[in-house]
Amino acid sequence: MAIDLDQLRTFVAVAEAQSLTRATDTLHLSLPAVSRRLSALEEELGVALLTRSTRRVALTQTGREFLPRARRLLDELEESLLGIRETAARRRGLVTIACIPTAAYYFLPATLANFARRFPHIRVRVIDLSADGVIDAVATGGAEFGIGMEGAAHPEVEFRLLRHDPFVLACRRDHPLAKKRGLKWADLHNETLVGVSRRSGNRLILDRALLPRGIQPSWRYETEHLSTSLGLVEAGLGVAVVPRLALPRDPHPVLVARPLTDPRIDRATGVVLRHGAVPAPAAQALLDLLEQNMTRA
Template sequence: MRINITPQQLAAFLRVAETLSFSEAATQLAVSQPALSRTIRLMEETLGARLLDRDTRNVTLTPAGQELRPIALRIVREFESSFSELSRFVTGQRGRVVIATLPSMAAVLLPGTIAHFRETRPDVDFQILDAHSGQVHDSVADGLAEIGLTAQPSPDRQLVYHPLLTDEFGLVCRKDDPLAEGGAVPWSIFGNRSFIAMSKGSSVRASTDAAFLQARLPVAPLFECSFLATARALVNARLGITALPGLTVPLMAESGLVWRRLIDPVLCRSLGVVHRAGATLAPATLDFIAHLRQEVRRRSAAVHEEGAVRPVEETAGSPPW
């Protein structure tokens, strides 16, 4: 037998069962007494059993009413709890943010962003998928991640891109390297020094290959590596120098390495947030992106090398983050 009784009807019954007074229950529920009586009568008709015995003086629970009371209490509490959880999700207080991200963005931007975010939203969980640019695009396109932090995808991908920052490429060397002194360095320097490259498929490798092509430099890497930590260690071991974007300046500085602007050509890349076209992002994710923009501004101000990292501010028509 299908019983069509709403949580609101059960809540009304419980109020009468608690007060044993239709007039008092109606006042507490902010409804008229006739309306409350109709609600109880409809419940009794639906159940096929009388729930309350009432006369001009007293209201008492029938055996069916006594049986219903704990059931109704359990259902109403579960209903209220469930919708409370839904409300917390809708307001971004609860949820799970799954991010596919470039390693440099993960290492430099995410720790501060998540720390600030969780000060007011401690019940939001994070899953971080570190990957190269193409893998980030694939993860978002395939639904494995809700958003990606990466370089701009090609136009044929069904992805929407919102720029966060531009960063400029620079040479990375040891502090005791002669190149550490002075100002900007031309890309031609890699023609006479051992070059440590990031692996093919990474956004950094695509950018450095483009720079060498533009500068007409036939540079063959002595080493190729997938992780920034490896490139950093190789430079520290005096095995060569490398070219990395300005976002990595804090990571290089931690190892005592120096970053110098590269010119002829000046090379910049755009980094931002990608998501699937037509996808509605979760409230917690939208709020996280707003915090991410704030972290980009903080990081830009903290990087002392001029122009290394520049935030891209929102424009008219930008999404609400």
Template sequence: MARSINPARVDFVTLRLFCAVAQSGSITKGAEACHLALSAASRRLSDFESAAGSKLLERSAQGIALTPAGHVAVQHAMRLFQGFEQFSSELGDYASGVRGHVRLWANMSALTEFLPTALATFLERHPDIRVEVEEQLSGDIVRALVDGLADVGVFAENTPAYGLEVMPFQTDELVVLCARQHPLARAKRVSFKACLAHEFVGLNRSSSLLELTSRAAEQAGIPMRLRVQVRSFDAMCHMIAAGLGIGVVPLAACSAQVSVLGLKVLRLSDLWAERRLLMAAQAGGQLSPAAELLLKHLAASGPSAIPAAQAPASRPHGTRGRRG
């Protein structure tokens, strides 16, 4: 039978110390960061390892390294801190007179194109509600909703969202951008298959847009040649303008950069180029009144042309998925 840790033997000071030591690779630096004497810090770490029943730190002349058990411990410790910070922040809001707190996670497309205006009108109508916004990958957003780290999420379609109440939010048009001197620049409309003859600039791995284009390339039977991968649409546009490749991006998210950098916009003839963004919350979950208000506001700001019946059906959530 696996040994369980006695919560009475672990406190937040020790967990914070353990994380500081893991990040700095030094007990001395970790103790300084937590304002603890070195002897007290060493004793706390030894007690923590004893409570865990596993060796968590490898000590050597070069410093401190995490053992495999230590890597697991630091991940859980960080999650506990995030939860405690949210707990403290939300209670602090109520104490200072703010009557609601909503954690909204959204992907880059939604944050760039649609959410600024929707959030501005929402906060104007509800000044006593605080909305904490975080940009994340679509798969991470779904996982945060299931785990209760986020109240409301906005992500790209085709992201597995079992166990969530999913609704349509907005639609964005995906286009191909290229530099003026690129061989495709004379075209106005192209198929994605024709684009695969050229090198691409793409987003980082695990983004929903990269997965969508990679899947389309696989279906076409032609490998997608990624020359550069970056973390934002803004960086993509600058790389494309420098002639490092072409890129598939949401048109509205990059319209300003298109004119500033002199990029050429090519419409895609593929059906998947019209991509839906979805919003979700826990199915059957007890949303706070503030989160309910935000969800209704976002639903009202979306296009009424997309019936809710077209949203992916929710199914019982099993194992946690990886990024999408």
């Protein structure tokens, strides 16, 4: 079988860019040269790895299965040639991860800064998506792994629990509820509540826990993202119930979080992985850092 490294590199670059044109910039090749390499690889394998259109390309099922193997082959060769220690200092490449917005906004930056210090030549692409979007991105090979919430089972992915995040009340420091150390859901009866839409995984967790107890919060405002709801709270429009992870780790100049019980509701947060896929060494290094930081947070 006459598959060469240039063909593998071209396939990985096109799959990650989801575009032949964008891949030409990464590879510093002409569009015909990229097309020839892909055609030669598919002809040698005897299967189609990509479907092409005028605007974008998409991985076939075989392509999705082959992508992590191609990444691993390229990375293993680099390690063999340079040595593990030298590779850690000189490795270049791209790691794509999918992440729910709450983790991407407040938690992920510190981990990425740590990763950049250790591997300065590796680029990281973060796709911030809904919880369902994270699962789909990992399942289809659009991301090497994801950070998401435990939810509906998917036959092609597995969820690795890292932490439980309690839902808390977020309010302004000058709000009367900020003076209390702890709150119950009954304390919110007369408050102006800011919530997220019914399409949100966080809303589903709350509804499943509250409705059987006969608790039906009256959400005055509904947003698509938790960061938007916190913006409304900061502007003084109401108070919000959010996972603790959605709030800054360091003290915020305007917002505070107060425990919320009776009932206490937790959200399971963790890593989403494709069944049977082995992350490339660079992706595994980032995954290891994320797991360490999330379990300590």
